[in-house]
Amino acid sequence: MSATIVLGAQWGDEGKGRVTDYFAEHADFVVRYQGGNNAGHTIIVGDQRFALSLIPSGVMYSHCTPVIASGCVVDPKVLISEMDMLISRGIDPSRLRLSGNAHMIMPYHRKLDAVMERFLGQNQIGTTKKGIGPAYTDKYSRRGIRIQDLYDPKIFADKVEVALEDANRILSRVYNQLPMKPGQIADEYLAMADRLAPHVTDTSLELWNAIQDGKEVLFEGAQGTLLDIDHGTYPFVTSSNPTAGGAVVGSGIGPKAIDRIVGVAKAYISRVGTGPFPTELRDEIGDTMIELGGEYGTVTGRRRRCGWLDLVALRYSARVNSLTEIFLTKLDILSAFDTISVATAYMSLGDRYEEFPRQQRVLYNCTPVLDNLPGWKTDISGCREYSDLPKEAQAYISYIEDSVKVPIRYISVGAERHQLIVRS
Numbered sequence: 001m002s003a004t005i006v007l008g009a010q011w012g013d014e015g016k017g018r019v020t021d022y023f024a025e026h027a028d029f030v031v032r033y034q035g036g037n038n039a040g041h042t043i044i045v046g047d048q049r050f051a052l053s054l055i056p057s058g059v060m061y062s063h064c065t066p067v068i069a070s071g072c073v074v075d076p077k078v079l080i081s082e083m084d085m086l087i088s089r090g091i092d093p094s095r096l097r098l099s100g101n102a103h104m105i106m107p108y109h110r111k112l113d114a115v116m117e118r119f120l121g122q123n124q125i126g127t128t129k130k131g132i133g134p135a136y137t138d139k140y141s142r143r144g145i146r147i148q149d150l151y152d153p154k155i156f157a158d159k160v161e162v163a164l165e166d167a168n169r170i171l172s173r174v175y176n177q178l179p180m181k182p183g184q185i186a187d188e189y190l191a192m193a194d195r196l197a198p199h200v201t202d203t204s205l206e207l208w209n210a211i212q213d214g215k216e217v218l219f220e221g222a223q224g225t226l227l228d229i230d231h232g233t234y235p236f237v238t239s240s241n242p243t244a245g246g247a248v249v250g251s252g253i254g255p256k257a258i259d260r261i262v263g264v265a266k267a268y269i270s271r272v273g274t275g276p277f278p279t280e281l282r283d284e285i286g287d288t289m290i291e292l293g294g295e296y297g298t299v300t301g302r303r304r305r306c307g308w309l310d311l312v313a314l315r316y317s318a319r320v321n322s323l324t325e326i327f328l329t330k331l332d333i334l335s336a337f338d339t340i341s342v343a344t345a346y347m348s349l350g351d352r353y354e355e356f357p358r359q360q361r362v363l364y365n366c367t368p369v370l371d372n373l374p375g376w377k378t379d380i381s382g383c384r385e386y387s388d389l390p391k392e393a394q395a396y397i398s399y400i401e402d403s404v405k406v407p408i409r410y411i412s413v414g415a416e417r418h419q420l421i422v423r424s
């Protein structure tokens with residue numbers, strides 16, 4: 001039996017797609033357990049670049065069954081177009097399993113996401129505007145519409161009507177928008193039911209059976225720990241649980257089934273959208289990270305904010321996720337710097353914090369306490385063994401391990417599959 005969770009240890013975009021792709025070589029199932037098409041996971045194979053938003057990264061391997069579990073929110077149109085994109089590029093998504101219990105992102109969710117952000121003005125979260133927040137809001141207020149509803153057209157139409165009554169009231173009276181038509185939405189969605197039907201199943205049961213049969217199951221987190229609705233930098237978060245607990249709830253698998261929890265962390269850190277960011281660099285160093293690291297959003301194309309590695313946040317992530325190991329990505333980008341800094345603590349409102357502060361006001365006022373380490377200033381993208389790395393890079397890795405108390409078992413030094421160091 002083997003079940004592994006791969007999750008983002010920072011604010012997303014840590015390289016989860018490439019890490020999942022690496023582990024998927026030996027996995028039978030790869031499962032997305034939360035989020036939706038707000039995610040953008042990049043996989044580079046030779047000169048081909050794939051950006052997946054909803055379909056798990058395991059789809060790249062023909063031996064691997066991709067699963068979208070019940071904790072996800074699914075925009076069916078996006079799912080179909082992602083399947084078509086894969087087919088057009090010679091990848092077969094026909095094995096995809098889709099939970100009938102997953103909630104759907106509806107057109108009014110997308111609309112609400114956009115207008116709510118606009119009305120927030122200066123206080124906006126900077127969402128991806130894919131309708132994620134409003135879809136989860138409907139799920140928790142128990143008027144959400146699930147994939148399984150597509151297969152009972154009468155119930156589906158009734159549910160759309162009820163949900164729209166509310167949504168239209170908000171859209172027209174609060175946000176001054178034209179109301180949407182329930183019949184039109186129902187027709188548009190029901191027209192997609194047949195295409196999705198062969199994929200719809202009880203994914204919790206299928207995963208249970210797989211685990212009983214000794215299959216390898218990999219859970220692919222989207223977003224990251226600091227974007228978690230419960231444990232992230234609320235309210236500047238997404239509306240789901242990317243943390244390890246989310247994998248068990250979102251896929252209907254008990255926690256005892258999980259053996260490994262791999263936290264993916266960039267060798268520096270980035271964030272898209274607004275919200276507190278203690279180690280942010282709004283200077284030339286930050287610009288260099290953005291340019292060399294290609295730090296532009298996979299989904300929205302937005303420039304990501306970048307900064308030095310934050311060990312306070314990484315220790316927090318190790319704790320709330322019970323990380324068993326760390327996969328450190330993009331170490332090659334740090335080759336550009338003479339000195340490499342890391343945050344070991346924060347100062348805020350006159351106090352020093354070694355633990356990630358839970359109070360928004362404290363977090364907002366944090367400035368990092370930095371430690372400076374010597375850089376290596378040589379190209380490491382060809383290194384394949386730990387011993388190939390310059391001693392300064394090895395010292396950087398040991399420093400992180402000493403602080404976080406979790407082993408760094410994998411280090412990537414380039415975006416391609418083989419640009420990787422696996423430590424024994």
Ligand code: GDP
Binds near residue numbers: 012041329
């Ligand atoms: P995800 O959302 O966590 O899957 O990450 P993204 O795909 O949004 O962003 C990570 C970016 O970094 C992608 O463009 C990857 O191709 C790239 N990448 C991943 N690992 C490495 C690495 O070790 N070095 C470099 N230079 N790029 C990497």
Ligand code: IMO
Binds near residue numbers: 039236239274
């Ligand atoms: P991957 O899986 C980075 C951010 C958005 C915004 C906040 C809420 O590629 O790491 P949402 O649309 O989810 O309601 O937006 O969360 N965000 C991400 N940032 N990577 C992601 O996904 C993200 N998904 C959402 O920028 O700040």
Ligand code: MG
Binds near residue numbers: 012014040041042298
């Ligand atoms: Mg991404």
